Amino acid sequence: MTRRFDGSELVLASHNAGKLREISALLEPFGITVTSAADHGLEEPEETEDTFAGNARIKAHFAAKSTGLPALSDDSGIEVDGLGGAPGVYTADWAETPNGRDFMQAMTRTWNELEAANAPEPRTARFVCTLCLAWPDGTDEVFRGEAPGRVVWPPRGDQGFGYDPMFLRDGQTQTFGEMPYAEKEPLSHRSDAFAKLVKGCFGG
Ligand SMILES: O=P(O)(O)OP(=O)(O)OP(=O)(O)OC[C@H]1O[C@@H](n2cnc3c(O)ncnc32)[C@H](O)[C@@H]1O
């Protein structure tokens, strides 16, 4: 049995502004008071697991225990078939530089490694999003969503965040980086996972 969410307040256990924007929009219709990890002054826990679900659990349980409130985390990334599924759970790590995250660098590395591997076109990939809803008593529910597509070069568009400019979802002519959020939303891995969360925990 899936545990239902029957509270009125939820902490979003993420420090990523793009995710916070997208998940807040998805939660809007439910009339829940949403606060973020930053609002509670929470640090970022180390993501030490090698699965999306494992890292999503770390983040959600850390926020739920620290605040005493139910917490929703998102662990996500891009899996590129020609790279054996990399960067996968290391998607954010590929952007790290001494001066903070640089996603142009991360996208360039992704493309360069595909070129080096002589990977065939189309260079299929998927965005994955794992949402974990955790309660302060240590229980949780986990939901996984995906968006299938391919990576393209050069990156296109300045909307969205992260690797959006190099991702062309199946059936689309514009990258996620070229779409206003309203267009990306119904096509995204995040809304796919969110629909499962709603079905499982919000009774919708
Ligand atoms: O852990 P939190 O605080 O939630 O924030 P984060 O940015 O570190 O998030 P992750 O550890 O889950 O790393 C996910 C990476 O995948 C990228 N990513 C996830 N969803 C994406 C999307 O919808 N569009 C573009 N890039 C995305 C994102 O930019 C991150 O670099």
Ligand SMILES: [Mg+2]
């Ligand atoms: Mg992270």
